[in-house]
Amino acid sequence: MDWKECLSKRIAKDVQIDLNRIKSIKGISNERICSANCLPDKHYYAKISLLYEALRGYLECIALKKGFKIFKEVI
Numbered sequence: 001m002d003w004k005e006c007l008s009k010r011i012a013k014d015v016q017i018d019l020n021r022i023k024s025i026k027g028i029s030n031e032r033i034c035s036a037n038c039l040p041d042k043h044y045y046a047k048i049s050l051l052y053e054a055l056r057g058y059l060e061c062i063a064l065k066k067g068f069k070i071f072k073e074v075i
Contacts, residue, residue: 015069022061029057 006012036050063070 010071012063012068012070014067015064017065017067022064025057025061025064029054029061032057 001009001011003012032050032054036047036054039047039050041047060070
């Protein structure tokens with residue numbers, strides 16, 4: 001799927017750049033990383049989930065900085 005198809009299928013859309021939202025999402029992502037690091041290794045499933053969501057947050061920030069909102073694709 002190319003970028004034009006993502007826009008036409010409404011998986012992504014143009015948005016205004018909102019620096020406060022970007023800062024907030026980064027803060028939440030940082031908290032998720034800290035939380036994952038506090039968990040003992042036996043809770044690796046929870047750690048992976050937290051780190052995945054943190055990464056998703058950082059990727060969302062990159063898109064928002066470029067003026068795009070990306071939606072989760074429903075399969």
